[in-house]
Amino acid sequence: MLPQNLVENRLLRALPRVDYERLVPYLTSMDLTGGTIIYEPTQAIEFAYFPCSAMISIVSIMENGATTEIGLIGKEGIVGLPIILGGQQHLNQAIVQVPGTALKLEGSILEQEFYRSNSLQKLLLLYIQARLTQVSQTAACNRQHKIEQRLARWLLCVDDCVLCDEIPLTQEFIANMLGTRRSGVTTAARGLQEQKIIRYNRGKITILNRDALEKASCECYHLVRDELLRLLGTKRG
Numbered sequence: 520m521l522p523q524n525l526v527e528n529r530l531l532r533a534l535p536r537v538d539y540e541r542l543v544p545y546l547t548s549m550d551l552t553g554g555t556i557i558y559e560p561t562q563a564i565e566f567a568y569f570p571c572s573a574m575i576s577i578v579s580i581m582e583n584g585a586t587t588e589i590g591l592i593g594k595e596g597i598v599g600l601p602i603i604l605g606g607q608q609h610l611n612q613a614i615v616q617v618p619g620t621a622l623k624l625e626g627s628i629l630e631q632e633f634y635r636s637n638s639l640q641k642l643l644l645l646y647i648q649a650r651l652t653q654v655s656q657t658a659a660c661n662r663q664h665k666i667e668q669r670l671a672r673w674l675l676c677v678d679d680c681v682l683c684d685e686i687p688l689t690q691e692f693i694a695n696m697l698g699t700r701r702s703g704v705t706t707a708a709r710g711l712q713e714q715k716i717i718r719y720n721r722g723k724i725t726i727l728n729r730d731a732l733e734k735a736s737c738e739c740y741h742l743v744r745d746e747l748l749r750l751l752g753t754k755r756g
Contacts, residue, residue, distance in 0.1 A: 527571035528622060529595045529753045530642060538636045547623045551575075553687070557598055557613035564608055567599030567629045572619030574680040576696060578612045587661070587698030589654050591616075591673075593680025595753055596646060602626040603633045603643060616696070617681050617688075645750045652746045660739040661698060667707040669697055671736035674717065674726065679744070684726040690719070711735060 523539045526532050531539060531546075551573040558564050560580060568575065575598050577590030589611065592598055598621075601609050633640050660669055673696065677686055690708060694701040708724070711717045716732050718725040726732060733740065747753065 526622075527594050527620075528569040528597075529751070530597055530646060531569055531622065533642055533751065533753070535638050538632070538639050541632060541636075542624065542628070545624055545628045549621050549623050551615045551618055551621050553615055553618040555615040557615065558609065559612055560610050561608050564599050564601050565626050567597055567602055567624045567626060569597050569622040569624065570594050570619070570680075571621055572681065573615055573621045574617035574619065574677065575621075576614055576616045577609075578614055578696070579610075580612055585698065586695045588673075588696035589657060590650060591653070591676050591680065595680075595747060595751070596650070597643070599626065599629070600643075600647060600650070602629050604647075616692075617677070617686065619681070642751070649743075649747045649750050653743050656739045656743050660737060664737040664739070666697070666699055666703045667710055667735065668737040669699075670704060670707045671711065671716075671732050672740040673697060674724065675729075675732055675736055675740050676743075678726055678729070684729075686724050686726075687722060688724050689722045 523532060523534075523536060531542070534542075546569075557568060557575060570593050572594070575592045576588045577592065577598075579587050579589050598613050601607055633643060660672065670693070673693070674686070677688070678684065690704045691701050694704045697704065708717065708719050711732070712719055714731065714735070716726075716728050716735060718727055
């Protein structure tokens with residue numbers, strides 16, 4: 520296992536050394552491929568995942584199969600919060616959106632250390648508050664803002680998670696995550712491409728001008744980013 524200062528996950532890096540060293544023997548490095556389902560709705564959650572280079576989406580699935588992303592988790596966070604909240608399962612699906620690495624931890628160990636370590640407990644509770652901000656702001660954004668603004672916000676969040684300007688994403692997948700029609704994403708992506716903000720080609724989106732992308736986004740991106748920075752002293756990127 521890597522020394523704490525070299526671990527990519529920000530939550531693990533933020534732990535006091537003694538707390539991190541208690542977790543180290545139980546952390547397993549994993550390569551996660553795109554499309555891998557971490558857990559399904561109502562499935563018992565047995566493991567927590569600390570993304571390093573992978574990005575994982577929390578997705579709400581309707582009865583008719585329609586999907587909407589309600590959470591986006593990269594190296595700033597953890598997947599599997601119901602373990603420490605006592606619910607043991609979730610109504611949503613967790614799916615790997617961008618392939619990469621993550622550190623896997625048995626749920627019983629996380630729960631044990633959560634109640635044992637005041638530092639870990641405080642850190643995860645602050646993270647939960649940041650996640651609540653993300654979920655609530657996403658709900659407001661989906662209702663109030665235009666598709667081009669929402670797409671710009673979402674691409675910024677993805678870019679922060681993977682720290683790579685070339686992202687393997689299809690328009691169909693983006694439409695599923697934003698809970699909108701593919702035609703709407705196509706029009707919005709075309710508009711951003713005509714402004715030379717992004718380039719879309721064969722299932723890949725390349726961010727050409729991040730500053731312009733931030734200007735094209737709504738205020739929701741900065742609100743969520745700044746709250747994460749306020750609560751945890753870090754941000755996705």
